[in-house]
C-alpha cells in the first residue's frame with residue numbers, strides 16, 4: 146500500500162533531518178514542473194501532480210538513503226540539480242513524488258592540473274567550475290548557454306552539449322568517470338582513466354539517463370588549456386541554407402575542428418544579426434581556437450573552403466566576437482523573458498534534432514514549411530545548426546508564437562506538442578534523431594519507440610535491470 | 626465622429642547591455658549608415674559628441690518608446706468597438722535599421738509608417754531631432770496626439786518631449802504611465818510626479834512623454850499579419866523636405882562626450898555560516914536584524 150504524504154515527509158526527515166525536507170506549498174507547486182510548462186508557471190497555473198516534498202541531499206549517503214526508502218515504498222523520485230530542464234524531465238508525473246535535489250552537493254573535490262581532470266559533486270554549477278579552472282589557465286571546454294545556471298549532475302544526466310562542441314565534444318566526450326546511486330541504494334563508482342576496453346562502456350548507462358536509472362552524485366571531466374588570446378572569429382553571409390550546410394560539411398570533412406561552427410537561417414539570424422546582415426540571408430559563423438598555430442591553420446583552412454563558394458561574403462569579425470560574448474543566459478535574462486511572456490503572450494520555444502549531411506536540409510525545409518502552414522499564431526519560425534560532426538550536424542528549430550484563445554494549461558497541447566510532432570515526424574521520416582541535446586524529458590516520449598526502433602529492447606532492458614520497481618522519474622524517456 | 630490621430634515617435638538604439646565593458650570607449654559614434662554622408666562627416670569634423678562605438682551590437686527599440694507604441698495600440702483596442710476611432714502613425718528618424726521596426730508596426734495596425742532619413746546618429750542632438758519631429762507634425766498636419774518615450778538610452782538627457790512641445794507650442798505631460806481616450810479631443814493621463822501619481826485630463830493637441838509605464842512590451846505580430854501588410858507603404862522623408870539642415874544643426878549642438886567612467890555599484894557582503902537554515906537565520910538575526918529592530 147502506498148504511503149501517505151505525511152508518512153513520506155516523516156520518512157525523509159528521518160533520513161535527511163527536518164531542515165532538509167521542504168514542504169512549502171508554493172515551492173512544491175513550482176517543483177512539479179520545469180521550463181516545458183513555463184507558460185503555466187508564469188500564470189500561476191499548475192496542472193501536474195504536486196510532489197510530497199523536495200528533499201535536499203547533502204551527501205552520497207543521503208541520496209542512497211532516500212532512494213532506498215523510495216524504492217522500498219514505491220515512491221516516484223525526480224532527480225534535480227540546476228532546474229534548467231526544458232523538456233519536462235522535472236515534471237512530477239505521479240502524485241506524491243519526491244524531488245531529490247542535489248544542488249547542495251556543491252563541492253569541487255579536486256582540480257588535477259597535471260592529469261588535466263577535475264572532479265566535482267553533482268550540484269556544482271558549471272560556471273563555478275569553469276571560473277575555478279580558469280584561475281589555473283584551464284577550461285572545461287563545456288559551454289552550454291545555460292552555463293551560469295545548470296549544474297554538473299543535470300548536465301551529465303541530459304547529455305548536454307556546449308557551444309564549443311565541434312572542438313571539445315559533448316559532455317559524453319568530456320566525462321572520464323563518475324559516481325552514481327541506483328534505486329536500491331547501491332553506490333557505483335567508475336574510475337577515471339584515459340580509456341579502457343573492459344567490456345561495454347558503462348559510463349553511457351549513466352550519462353543521459355535523465356534520472357530514470359540512477360542518481361549522479363559526482364563527475365570527473367577533462368580539462369584543456371584556456372587560450373582565448375588565440376581565438377579567431379569568422380563570419381559570412383550566405384544566400385541559402387543548402388549552401389551553408391555544404392560549407393559546414395566541407396569544413397568538417399576536410400578535417401578542420403573549429404570550436405564553433407554555426408549556420409543561422411534568415412529568420413533566426415535576424416534576431417541576432419540584423420545590425421549587419423541584410424534581410425533574407427543566412428549566416429555562417431566559425432571560431433578557430435587552441436594553440437596559436439592550430440587556430441591560425443584552422444582559420445586559413447576555413448577561409449579557403451569558403452572562398453570556393455562565391456555566394457559567401459565575409460563580415461567584420463568584431464561583429465561575431467561581440468555577439469558571442471553575450472550569448473549565455475543568467476537569472477537576469479530568465480526574469481526578463483518571464484516578464485515579456487506575461488505582458489505579450491508571446492513565447493519562444495525550441496526543438497533540436499540531428500541528421501546526416503544527406504538529410505539535414507530536407508528536415509529543416511520540410512519541418513519549417515509545415516510549422517508555418519499548420520500551426521496558428523506563429524510570429525517567427527526559423528533555426529540554426531550549431532554542432533557539427535564528420536557525418537552530419539544538428540538543427541535547432543527556434544520559434545515564437547502568440548498564445549491566444551486558450552488558457553495557460555492548453556498552451557502545450559495547442560502549440561508546443563503539435564510543433565514537436567511535426568519536427569519529430571519529419572526528422573524520423575528522413576532518418577535523423579529526434580533529440581540532439583536537451584534530453585527526451587517527457588515532451589518527446591510519444592516518438593521514442595520510433596526513434597529507437599529495434600534497439601528499444603536495450604533501453605527497456607536497462608530500465609528493467611536497474612529500476613525494476615519503476616520509481617525513477619516516471620514518464621521520462623520511457624512513456625508512462 | 627472624428628478619429629483621434631496619434632503619432633508615436635520611436636528610436637532604434639544600440640543594445641547597450643550587449644556591449645562588453647571593454648567596448649565602452651569613445652569611438653566614432655553611432656553612425657548606422659556609414660556611407661560617408663555629409664552629416665556623418667560634419668559630425669566627425671565638428672568635434673561634437675564622438676560617442677561610444679556601438680556599431681557591433683544589435684539594435685533594439687528603446688524601451689520607453691516601446692511602451693508608448695504599445696500604449697497607443699491599447700488605446701485603439703479600447704475604443705475599437707464603441708468609442709472614438711483611433712488612427713495610428715509611427716515615425717522614426719534614422720537609417721535603414723529603422724525599417725524592420727516600421728514593418729512590424731504596420732503588421733500590428735499602424736496605418737502610417739514614416740522614416741525621416743538621416744545618415745548621422747543623432748545621439749546628444751535633441752534639438753535637431755526635436756526640430757525634425759515638430760516640423761513633420763506641422764507640415765503634415767495629421768497629428769492630434771504625439772507620444773514618445775521620455776528618455777532614450779544612456780546617451781539621452783530626457784529633454785526631447787519638452788523640446789518638441791515647445792517648438793509645436795503644445796502642452797506637454799511627461800513621465801506618463803497610462804492613457805485613456807475620453808473623446809476625440811481629450812485624454813485622461815496618469816503621470817508620475819515627485820510625490821506620487823497624478824491623473825489629469827488633457828485637451829489635444831498635446832505631447833505625451835511616456836515614462837516607466839506598466840505596459841512595457843510591444844505585442845508581436847504573427848507571420849500571417851506580416852504577410853498581409855508586406856506591401857504596405859513606408860513613407861520616406863528627407864530632412865531637406867522639412868527645411869532642416871542637419872549639418873549646421875549638429876554643429877550648433879553643445880553636447881560633447883569628454884570621457885566615460887564606470888560607476889561601480891558593488892556592495893560588500895557577508896556569507897553567513899551554519900549547518901542548517903535555522904542556525905543561519907539565528908546568526909542573521911543576532912548579528913544584523915536585532916540591532917536594526919532596536920532602532921525602530
Ligand SMILES: Cc1cc2nc3c(=O)[nH]c(=O)nc-3n(C[C@H](O)[C@H](O)[C@H](O)COP(=O)(O)OP(=O)(O)OC[C@H]3O[C@@H](n4cnc5c(N)ncnc54)[C@H](O)[C@@H]3O)c2cc1C
Pocket residue numbers: 179180223224225226227228229230231233234235247267288289290291294295296297298299300301302303304305306307308354355356357359360361362474582583584586618621
Ligand atoms: C536558457 C537555457 C539555455 C540552454 N542551453 C543549453 C545548451 O546550450 N546546451 C544544452 O545541452 N542544454 C541547454 N539547455 C538545457 C539545460 O540547461 C540542460 O539540459 C542542462 O543539462 C540541465 O542541467 P540542470 O543542472 O539544470 O538539470 P535539471 O534541470 O535539474 O535536470 C535535468 C534532467 O536531468 C535529471 N537530473 C538532474 N540532476 C540529476 C542527477 N544528479 N542525477 C540524475 N539525473 C539528474 C532531471 O531529472 C531532469 O530530467 C538550456 C536551457 C536553458 C534554460
